Amino acid sequence: MSFDECHPDPRAGNGYVVKNRLAACKMTNLRYQRYACPEADCPIIGSASARVTVIFNMQPEQRRAVVMHKLYDIHYNGVPDSTQLGIGMSCEKVNKGTAYCDEPDTEMDKSIAEWKDEPIDFQVLTMHGEDAPNPADNPRIQAEKRTSYLHTRHFFVVDPDDTERVEDTPLKVTFRCDVGRKLSASYVLGSDCVFPVIAKFLLDTNDSSIKDAASLITQAMHNYRSTYPGLTQGDFVPGRFHWNSGLRKPPLTRLYHNKAAQDANRTRAEQSCAEHWGPGYRDRPDGKTNDCFAYPFNSTTQGANAKPPNTPHGQGYAVQPVLSDASRLLNVAIDRFTYENHILDGDQYWILIPD
Structure with a gap:
């Protein structure tokens, strides 16, 4: 500065x-x-x-x-x-x-x-x-x-x-x-x-390489009921930063040391994708593959396995099959952000979506 x-x-x-x-x-x-x-x-x-x-x-x-x-x-x-x-x-x-x-x-x-x-x-x-x-x-x-x-x-x-x-x-x-x-x-x-400040990750919604993954995050924050599993699993997703404190949600928490918890988040998310889109959700007509992209990320304590299934109140999660490259690139960007901002395991951060 x-x-x-x-x-x-x-x-x-x-x-x-x-x-x-x-x-x-x-x-x-x-x-x-x-x-x-x-x-x-x-x-x-x-x-x-x-x-x-x-x-x-x-x-x-x-x-x-x-x-x-x-x-x-x-x-x-x-x-x-x-x-x-x-x-x-x-x-x-x-x-x-x-x-x-x-x-x-x-x-x-x-x-x-x-x-x-x-x-x-x-x-x-x-x-x-x-x-x-x-x-x-x-x-x-x-x-x-x-x-x-x-x-x-x-x-x-x-x-x-x-x-x-x-x-x-x-x-x-x-x-x-x-x-x-x-x-x-x-x-x-x-x-x-x-300094003990909560960092903000700026989600680039105009980046075509992560378009599908960024779209799910935006949809989950702005219209959670339209995502899956939606209201059967919570009322909202955490992590949204807004300059209006009334629209702000609790921040995400980095999960790094507990690999078993990360794996449990990933497994639960993939089960949800298979339940809704069928076991072949990874296959695409263009010959490429999908990943089950989850928000909050598997690398957070608020991931898909954060609470028991079918608990409709409180924070929830959203999943969707997206192009594997988009899923990978967005998760890499999050990893780079936490890495460069010295966000330790247990530290919090927000997602900022441009207006």
Whole structure:
């Protein structure tokens, strides 16, 4: 993420605007005031203000992040441009364990004149250690050593006296690091640290190579009753992201370590295809073959085998024979998406269909 890509978002409150799982930013204001005397009701005799943008970028294939600040639109009156304004940061563990950052507490300060000449400064964070394992997690998840950190930012004035004050609300962000990338080359890529945001897979409904598979997903989300097994198996399919929260559905959850559960999803889906389209559903008149394409995907915990047959309420699933190439290519795209966005087993994601 660059400074130009950061925009204010009131929904973020006292937190970062997260662009994706690897980048976040925030725009805030720095306000400094000098009073005629220490008492609270004394008149203001000088002030300074600035716009501050901070961007937080996780580094590719590293357990490291770069935090950059930019001070601009600086205005001051009644104070010298030698006044030193600073940014303090801390990085600490969230849970029990050995987690720590190589720079647990740092400060950067410049005079107003120096900030005007060089408005950008940065810090590099390297994260170490690990959270205490959760005994409820399976051994493969425990082996990933998922570890949470808290980063806090605040403003200050250097060597203030009793008449100087900086308006400040600390800015906080939590993120997670792990060793999943090092355990399996086919599991996850990207940075070893991510923000806890639910990623969105953009379904390209205009891509002719996945047309049939994408069409089933779209139909299931927009008109679930028209799909099979339809209302005999649920009221809706999960995974739909919509900017209108009222139309949004619960996200999907990646299923990776439990291959038996993936196989059970696939078997249940194929049984449904055979029940509705007959045992020869794989055969096509053009000589090519069909796959039983299922949504939610077999690689999610919401797959076809997620609940007993003929349970009409709650989330369900949809199946349809589609050209094998389309089924394969869409599933490959989902695998690539979870891989590149460092979505671990148990992490969630949405499907975004363009309007």
